[in-house]
Amino acid sequence: MQANTIDKNTVSSMQVLSFVLDGDWLGVEISGIQEVLEYRQVAKVPRTPDFMLGVINLRGKVIPVVDLRRHFQMKLAEPTVDSCIIIVHVEIDGEETPLGIMADRVQEVVEIAVEDINPPPRIGNRINGAFIYGMARHEEQFIILLRLSRVFSADELHKVLEQTVESPSAITAGLSQVALED
Amino acid sequence: MNDLLETFIDEAGEHLAALESALLELENNPGNTDHINLAFRAMHTIKGSAGMVGFDHLSYFTHHLENLFDELRAGRLQLDQDIIQLVLNSRDHIETLLGYPAPSADLMAISETILAKIKLHLPEQPSARETSTQEAPSKRSEIVQLYRITLLPCANAFREGFDLLPVIRELGGLGNCQVSTYLNQDYAACEFDPESCYLQSTMLLSTDAGENAIQEVFIFVQDDWQIQVEVLPEDEAWRVGELLVSQGVLSDKALKDWLESQPKTGQRLSESGLAEPEQVERALSEQRYIRQQQQQKQQEEQNLKVPQRKLDALMDQVGELVILQASLDQLALEREDDRLNTLAEELSRLANGLRDIAFDIRMLPIGSTFGRFRRLVRDLSKDLGKAVELETQGADTELDKVVLDKLVDPLVHILRNSLDHGIETPQVRLGQGKTETGTLKLSAYHHQGQILIEISDDGAGLNRDRILKKAQERGLVSPSAPLDDKDIYQLIFEPGFSTADTISDVSGRGVGMDVVRSSIEALQGKVALDSEPGKGTRIRIMLPMTLSIIEGLMVSVAGQKFVIPLNQVEECIETSASELSNKNATRLIRHREQLVPSLRLRESFALQGTQPPIEQTVIVRTGDSLLGVTVDEVIGNYQTVIRNLGKLYRDTPGVMGATILGDGGIAMILDLAQLTQATENTF
Numbered sequence: 060m061q062a063n064t065i066d067k068n069t070v071s072s073m074q075v076l077s078f079v080l081d082g083d084w085l086g087v088e089i090s091g092i093q094e095v096l097e098y099r100q101v102a103k104v105p106r107t108p109d110f111m112l113g114v115i116n117l118r119g120k121v122i123p124v125v126d127l128r129r130h131f132q133m134k135l136a137e138p139t140v141d142s143c144i145i146i147v148h149v150e151i152d153g154e155e156t157p158l159g160i161m162a163d164r165v166q167e168v169v170e171i172a173v174e175d176i177n178p179p180p181r182i183g184n185r186i187n188g189a190f191i192y193g194m195a196r197h198e199e200q201f202i203i204l205l206r207l208s209r210v211f212s213a214d215e216l217h218k219v220l221e222q223t224v225e226s227p228s229a230i231t232a233g234l235s236q237v238a239l240e241d
Numbered sequence: 242m243n244d245l246l247e248t249f250i251d252e253a254g255e256h257l258a259a260l261e262s263a264l265l266e267l268e269n270n271p272g273n274t275d276h277i278n279l280a281f282r283a284m285h286t287i288k289g290s291a292g293m294v295g296f297d298h299l300s301y302f303t304h305h306l307e308n309l310f311d312e313l314r315a316g317r318l319q320l321d322q323d324i325i326q327l328v329l330n331s332r333d334h335i336e337t338l339l340g341y342p343a344p345s346a347d348l349m350a351i352s353e354t355i356l357a358k359i360k361l362h363l364p365e366q367p368s369a370r371e372t373s374t375q376e377a378p379s380k381r382s383e384i385v386q387l388y389r390i391t392l393l394p395c396a397n398a399f400r401e402g403f404d405l406l407p408v409i410r411e412l413g414g415l416g417n418c419q420v421s422t423y424l425n426q427d428y429a430a431c432e433f434d435p436e437s438c439y440l441q442s443t444m445l446l447s448t449d450a451g452e453n454a455i456q457e458v459f460i461f462v463q464d465d466w467q468i469q470v471e472v473l474p475e476d477e478a479w480r481v482g483e484l485l486v487s488q489g490v491l492s493d494k495a496l497k498d499w500l501e502s503q504p505k506t507g508q509r510l511s512e513s514g515l516a517e518p519e520q521v522e523r524a525l526s527e528q529r530y531i532r533q534q535q536q537q538k539q540q541e542e543q544n545l546k547v548p549q550r551k552l553d554a555l556m557d558q559v560g561e562l563v564i565l566q567a568s569l570d571q572l573a574l575e576r577e578d579d580r581l582n583t584l585a586e587e588l589s590r591l592a593n594g595l596r597d598i599a600f601d602i603r604m605l606p607i608g609s610t611f612g613r614f615r616r617l618v619r620d621l622s623k624d625l626g627k628a629v630e631l632e633t634q635g636a637d638t639e640l641d642k643v644v645l646d647k648l649v650d651p652l653v654h655i656l657r658n659s660l661d662h663g664i665e666t667p668q669v670r671l672g673q674g675k676t677e678t679g680t681l682k683l684s685a686y687h688h689q690g691q692i693l694i695e696i697s698d699d700g701a702g703l704n705r706d707r708i709l710k711k712a713q714e715r716g717l718v719s720p721s722a723p724l725d726d727k728d729i730y731q732l733i734f735e736p737g738f739s740t741a742d743t744i745s746d747v748s749g750r751g752v753g754m755d756v757v758r759s760s761i762e763a764l765q766g767k768v769a770l771d772s773e774p775g776k777g778t779r780i781r782i783m784l785p786m787t788l789s790i791i792e793g794l795m796v797s798v799a800g801q802k803f804v805i806p807l808n809q810v811e812e813c814i815e816t817s818a819s820e821l822s823n824k825n826a827t828r829l830i831r832h833r834e835q836l837v838p839s840l841r842l843r844e845s846f847a848l849q850g851t852q853p854p855i856e857q858t859v860i861v862r863t864g865d866s867l868l869g870v871t872v873d874e875v876i877g878n879y880q881t882v883i884r885n886l887g888k889l890y891r892d893t894p895g896v897m898g899a900t901i902l903g904d905g906g907i908a909m910i911l912d913l914a915q916l917t918q919a920t921e922n923t924f
Contacts, residue, residue, distance in 0.1 A: 102801070102899070102907035104890050105846035114886065116901045119561030121884040151888040158889065 072172045075195070077202050078145065078162035081133035085162075086169075086195065086202040091147050093157055095165055098142035115144065115159060122146065124159035130190065130210060139163065149211045158211065169202070171195045176204065249294045250339055251546075256283040260332055262612040264325055265619065271320045280328070281310035287335065289449070299338045302352045305359050306331055312363060324362055329616070331355050385416075385449045386472050387531065391442070393425060393467035398438040403462055405440055411458045416448025419530040421523045443523075445473075445530055473531070549642065552603055559592075559599040560882040564901045566592040571904060605645050607685045607694075608636025613649075614656060618681060621660045628667050628677055629660060634684035640692055644764055644784060648694075651757040655696050655780055656681065658754070663700030663778050673775065675699065688783070691808070697779035703730050703772040730770050734758045762914060765791075765806070765897075793900070793910065795879040796859065796872040798842045799850030802908035804881050804900055805870065809913050811860040813875050818852050825923045830858060830869055838920050839869030845895070845916075861913050868917045883910060894919065 075086035076095075096117070101124050103113040110129030114121045124144055128135055144159040151158075176193040192206045260283040263276040270276075284307040292300040306328065312318040334355060338344055344352075390412065394405055409420055425441035433439075446455070452470060459468050566589050573585035611633045622629040640648070664670075664679035671677055682697045705726055712718045712732045733754045761768045766784035785791065785808070793804035794813075814832060816839075822828045826844035829836040839858055842848070850873075858869040881900040886893065897912035 100906065102909070104886065104893055104896060104899075104909060105848075106895060107890065107893055111889065114890070114899055114907055116905050116907050119557070119564050119901060121886060121899045121901070121907060123887050123889040125889070154888060156888050 070173065072170050074168055075171050075202065075204065076145070076168050077166040077197070077200075078143070079164040079166060080127060080131070080162055081136070083131075083133075084166065084200050084202045085127075086171075086204045087145070087147060087207060088204075089168060091149070091207060093146040093148060096144040096146065096159070098138045098140075098144060098161075101144075112161065117146065117157075117159075120157070122157050122159055124161065125211075126161045127210070128161075136163070147207060149207050151211055169197050171197060171202070171204075179203075246294050249290050249296075252290065253287050253335070253339055256287050257332055257336055258612055259283050261329070261616055264328055264332070265612070265615050267320055268322070268325050268619075274314070277310060277313050277320070281307065281314055284310055294342075296338070296342050298344050298349060298352065299335065302331075302338065302356065303335065305356050305363075308363060309359055318362060327355070327358055327362075329620075331359070385447055386451075388446045388448070388452070388455060389469075389471050389473050390444045390446060390455065391467075391469040392444070393441050394438045394462070395465040395467075396427065396437045396439075398462075398466070400436055401465075405438070405442060408458060408462065409442065409444065412444060412446055412455065415450045415454055415458075416446055418444055418446040418448075419527065420444040421526065423519070423523065443527075445527055552642075555599055556603070559596050560884075562592050563596055563880075563882055567902070568904060600641075603642050604639035605642050606637045607640050607645060607648075607692075608633070608638075610645065610649050610652070611636055611683070614652065614683060617653060617656060618660065621657065622664075625660060626666060627660065627664055627679060629664055629679045629681055632680060632682045632684075634682070635686045638685040638687065638692060640685075640784070647760060647764055648782075648784070651760045651782075652683075652694070652696070654754075654757050656683070659696065659698040659700065659778065663698040663702075665701050692784040694782040694784065695779060696782075697777060699777040702774040702776055702778055703733070703770075705729050705774070708732055730772050733770070734768070791881050791883060791910075793879045793881040794859065795876040795908065796842075796857070796870075797874045797876055798846070798872045799848040801848060802876070802902060802906070803842065803872070804879060804908050804910045805859055805861060806910070806913065807878065809861045809863060811862050811867065813857055813859050814869075816856050816858040816869075816871060818854050818856055823923065825920075827920050827923050832860060832867075832869070835867075837867045837869045839871055840916055840920050841871040843871075843873070861917075863914045863917045866917055866921065868913065868920055870911070870913075870916070881910065 074089045076089050076092055077084050077086045079085070096115075099115055101113040101115050104111065107113075108129075110126050112124045112126050114123050116122075126135075127133075138161070141164040143162045143165045145162055145165065146157055146159050148155055149158050150156075175197070176195045179191040179194055190206055190210050191203055193204045195202045195204055260280050263279045263283070267273060267276050267280075284303050288300050288303040288307055291297075291303060309318070309324070309328070313320055313324075318324075334351060338348065338352070341348060392405070392408070394403065398405070405422070409422075412418055413420075420442060421444070422440055422442040424439050428439040448454070452472075455470050456463070459466070462468075566585075569585045570589060573581045614633070615631055618629055618631040659681055664681065665673070665675075667677045670679065680699050682695070685692060685694045687693070709718075709724070709729050709732075712729075712735070713720050717732060717735050718724065734757070735755055758768050761782055761784070764784055766782055768783075769781045770778065771781075772778040792807040794807050794810050796803050796805060816830055820828055820830065822841050822844055826841045828839055828841070830839045831837075837860060841856075843850070843852060853873050856871050856873060857875045858871045859875065860867055860869050862868075883898045884900060886896065886899055890896070895912055895916050896909045897915075898910045899907050900910055902908055
């Protein structure tokens, strides 16, 4: 029991799954990851914004899949053979739910020493600083460490919904209704 | 420990419910000893287990109630209205106490005031007994053990003033017991001394009181009498031969030798002269008793208590199995392989059987909630000074547990409304030539694959003018709107509607019938209301049997599949793509001499693909309104396991869930109520 507490207080490194989205390396701490799936057809839920790709059937369970590109203001892209769905566990409104995030390519699990993690740069990053808790350098590559709880917090979802409605490509009758009801 | 506590609170809840229904029954039929026993047992068990989990105050409180029922059971006290009210109050108090292992001072004060009233009814008690029973709960181990007690009083017992009978009687008070008494070996007819005691007694006692309690019985005689108390291992206890051995009639070896030579036991034993016939007879009766006790135990075990979580997990697994089976069926169909086909059919038979059983397990009779309604009606009618009788019907109609749990609040609300607004005071009723006592009927039955619950009263009915006036005041309808009676009655389901002029404790606290309607609709049910002035009001609730599986009609639009709940489908018609929609994807189509608002799913859901020249329109009914849902193709019937879409898609309009298809794909299940509402708003 005591040994554990000491371990927690003096954690010296963390393991991170790195993946690529629109050329950037992103990282998620592995304890939050359930599994990585090959890309499969995602069933669109009608009248939802297009960053919410839809749902997949994972061994009989219906799991929502989202595309983080919209969050991070990246270019939209069609899935390729390398595309993967990473199933993570996040808390939405205080309830833990499995959720799939799209990745262009999954790289590897890397061990990152705590001293190698730097705070996110204030400027010059296209990803909103609030979603990031650090940047880590790993063999010539910067990995952006994501703060998933923040990415999927109710506030952020709300904001993204509003942005989506404003963007001209996505205005439909259903969408404005979503925004109104929220 | 936490588990133990949960179990305790769970079980105490059940015992309280049993107590309540027993009391309400006793109110009508005070002489029913079965119900008094039931109430006594409920109190006794709560007392015992409360002591075990450290609810000492609760244990102390229930102890006095138990005493009260003990007196009632013994016939030393007659049950009357006062006592029933008192015990009902106590029941509520126990419910409160269940929340607090160490209650605050004011809760304890409430306990004392109730106890003081109870003590008024109790006859004077010898204080010795009071203290001895008071200590009991903490000492009692709840395990029911079977003891064999052998009693050999000394020959001087009678001369010293000790009788065997009171001792046996006291032992009998500890539990279920069987006594056989016979003359001991010292008895010889020629030297018989009438003042000596030649008796010997063997008794079997099944009790949860523990060995100490048994020893306490012998406290005055233990020095002189030969007393043996032993615990019987249940599985071996009933062998006649061993019973005889333990009674000292046979030696162990003699029995074994004999058993080897003889196949049958009882009769042969006596024939062979190793044991007297009457000794065998005694052993046999002991055997019967032990068997009977064991049977009782086995019967108790036949009812299992399973946490809901496990049932949910079972349902999930079964759901997955059904999905898997559907994909296997599809594969078999494609391969045209006979063996595969046979296997798929066999699996589908098993899977369907398993699914039916799993659903059946989750079904509970609706009667399990009737008890609390009776209490509600009883208490409320007293408060309101009305005489009301609640009649229930179809208590064994079964409903999914989840549905049942969510149904209770709406039903309570409807009953309250009926009591408060519907049924008149006795004076008014008599004045109108009605019976003094109003009748409230609650019935449940199966109707066309659905559950129909009906609540009707013979009260004043709805006040049409008052409803209309209120609705106009609140701006729910315009004064000029042409409304018939039925339309006006439906207004009470509108949000923010409450006609009670004074806000009473009973109803009219801002949450009205709109909450009832939305809770029923959340269960995919419907609620309808009929009323006749002066005659009464009737509310009918239609509910699906289960929430997790529905019969659906599968349709497709632009290659995507959707499921429409079949029970709402009226018919399918062909429509032409040349009928253009308004900007909201809606249009009116002519169908059977009326115009039906219709929704083109392709446009409403912004689906791509080319529109076929001839489309299918599925006419569905929600409540009283029809809606056409225009799709590309109608595929057919489909039994569907409903899957929640999860938090992220919680508020998606028009979709109530998803289902997994045979090929592993996903289809959305349409929420017709929402679609209808949205469509109607555009006209």
